[in-house]
Amino acid sequence: YINIAAVYKESGDYQTALKYYYFALKLLEKNQSNKCIDVYNSIATIYQELGEYKKAEIIYKKFF
Secondary structure (H helix, E strand, C coil): CCCHHHHHHHHHHHHHHHHHHHHEEEEHHCCCCCCHHCCCHHHHHHHHHHHHHHHHHHHHEEEE
16 A cells, blocks of 8 residues: 555545555554554645645654
């Protein structure tokens, strides 16, 4: 799902990309995967691109 999300992100379809990133995140969090950080970063980047800076900031702060 991460790769599918990346394709949508690159094509500019951010809403669909977010849907796939959140789905991947849900699966990864179950398994406590370290890839969650990468997915959170991708989600925050999309929010930045959309001009939703507060949402991006909240997600970025999860890393601290």
